[in-house]
Amino acid sequence: MADHNDPNAVNSIFSDIEVSSADLYDLFGFPSDDTSGGEKVVIALTFAAYPQASTFDTDMLYRILLTAQPRVVWPAKGDHSLEVLLTYIEAIKEKYLGELRPSEIRVTVDRSQRASVQFIGFPTGNFTVTVEMNKVTTLPVAGGQPIKAFIGGRDDAFFNDLTGFFRSINYAPQFYHVPHWMTEARELKIPKTLIELDGNDLFNYDPADPNHGRTEKKPLPTGPLTWTGDKFKKDKDGNFRFCYTGEDARAGQNCNALIFEIPLAFITNVPAKHRIVNVWGESWVLKAAHKVETIPDHPLWIEHPFALLSSDRTDGELRKYKLVDTDGQPFADAALSEREDNRQLGANNFWLAPHFIKRLAHLGWGFGPSITALGLKTSFDHDNSPVSIHRTYATALEAFPRVKKTLFQQLNMPDDSWNPKGLDIPLRRPVEIFIPNVAAIDMDTSGSWPFGRRLEDQVATRFLSMFLDMEADLNGKKYHIELLNDQSLWNTVPIVPKSPPNPLKNDKDFLPQFPYLAEPW
């Protein structure tokens, strides 16, 4: 999933875990602005710059998986029951585990730092090319437009107040030295919130210690890691304290990346019909056994539904590797899957659907009341709670009524720029955005999230906007996914600092031409 804080095994937030090249960062995907010669889609998978930017780890195998499909319309308005939701999930599951065979771009790098790029399962067939690293390469395609490729180091295009995000979810490892073995001391049992809780001294900003959580961590206190307050924090002027500051925690940082610009006609034989390109990324690490010599493979059942169901699809090369991380929708993992190693299922995250519903409800009890406290309308039903609450659910059935609107409401876009052709394209709903966990790029749109993900999209803030009530309006205009990025909003609400939660743009300008991500620092 697209974030910088991925499964615990590679998560470098934990002070005893080294940075890993398996740590996927972001998956960008959007229709290329360059339509000369036909429609193209830009896909960029970024990951940790290890061993260093522009040098790839030779034990790694990266995959970008793609399918192209017709646009699917959600069932009739008003049919928003749990039963319908589960039917939808079942249908998606059947598709992904049934007849669907995604195409794949598979990349490995050898000791000489030459990249081998395999194109597998595309309509034109399979082929492999060797690509020079850190250079734009044009790959000819028989009978069609070429593919552009870039494999190498880039500026990390993720601009985000990570510290603010972790403060809002009371994530201990960002602020304290938490031993990796202490799994219960991650998201502490303190309500999630956008605005600080009165007396939450473990996480509230301390002007006497401004670097806490940014560049410094403290020893984990041994006392109760909880909060027993009952209200939001206010200063003497009646302002709430924002968990976020809008500062870019990734400024000046690099990543490694696989970037492709691919003709739509290369991905599908019916580009006029298949207008949605679903993409997800995976990182695989060579198994120890195959670094030594090939040990005869024999089928091995392991207690993991994904592995069991996909074992017949795993080819000989892939069996030598172990899946570590997946990347689809931004924040699907960090916000919704809690970054557990065994939840890294990528597109095949159907089993997590009940968990997503429960998790979204849990987040809603935190973010919902804080949105209301700011004078805004929330999509989450929190019974007018005056303060954020830490609540979890044992079953999706229990959680569903609270989070129903959040799941099913259409997310309004700020203007029509996302739909340049003015087509009758329905707005997307969170339920279809996060299940399956793929970037669903709509080729008839600009690719702005959630219709893809453009480099300039501030997706972290857009994710938070899911908890706004899209039926409400502000100054005569319906709420939309860019509302929380609007400085004028923050100028009017009782909060400090008065800034959008996350930076509005990247620290380095993107390039106007392929590979679009800026050069590394």
Place this chain on the structure above:
Amino acid sequence: MVTDFQRELARVEEDIEGVRGIALLEPVIHEKVTLLAHRLYQRASLTGRLADLRIAEAAISEGLRRAPNGDLWLLKANCDFAMHRIDQSRHELNEYPGLRESVKGKMLAADLDFEAGKYDQAWRGYQHMVLSARAWDTLARLAFFSAKMGEVRKADRLYYEAEEELTAKEMRSYAWVELQRGKLAFEHGRFGSANAHYARAREAYSGFWLVDQHIGDLRRAQGRLRDAAHLYATVVASTRRPEHQQTLGELSSLLGRSAQAEALKRETLVAYVESTARGEVLYYHHLADFYLESNLDSAKALEWAQKDIAIRRNYSTLTVLAWSYFCTGDARKALEISNEAVATRIVDADMLYQAAAINFANGLTTDGKKFLRSAMSVNPEMRKWYQDTLFEEESKTSNY
């Protein structure tokens, strides 16, 4: 050419040098103190040297004094476990909130249970861990337990599963698991398979003394004493541990290198005794073993075996105690202790052979033959040495 072992050790040493001078300067920074202690412990684990482990212990203790935290308590508990301070290690798991209930804590607790002879508890602990936190080290522990219970195929399959969890970033761990698979084969007389696993371990992680030690044991069993001695010489040069010196001394003796054998024997005993004089308990078992095998002073062997069993009462310490009693001529007491060892249901060829001899000495021929056959069944290589014994015992009571 730089070996994998040398490369890793160099990285650890570099990290140590990076923090050594500043870790304990005021204000003490939690992260640096912990990093220093952790790296020192890592170095000790790599080198196998007791001197390094003692340095790590000192750093951990100082770290706990200056900046106590959960990581250091876990390190301390592991250190004490490595030094056979079982009760102390168990106590330390409760020194930091949540440590005992964590996966790492439960793993160590299960290891402590095994070491203390609480096999049912250990089994439940290992099983629960695999179900709740499937990882190579939890699978390897379950494999080890299965091997001890005589479930050889299951153990090897579990070791294989553990290997499947390991990536190219964990080659030393992979080599270690291959050594366990090799040892499993070795203990059941499958020398060819053992050799293959050891070779793969060496290829996976070059320059590792632990691989040389395992291959040395195999060569000894194969009768290739010169090769075994050569390997053990490199092991001793690397670890400087007295138990490795003891083995080298035995090999030297077998090779007729009497002067060298005697010198090594003397140095070994000195090192063991010095360790106990420091208050360490790690070498009680080895001292009992030393007096039984090298010096044939069964009274002293019994003395050390009794001290060892007071700390941990498991199948191994019971076996040594039983044999010590047997060698001092107390066959009846030997039988009592041997029966307790056998009742653990651990399947160990040496234990079973000794049980056979003790039963024969007590006139229990039927049980003696049963144990001898079991020993030879576990390790068919034993037939070479013990078939005559069995024949002799059978001829006493049959019509041969």
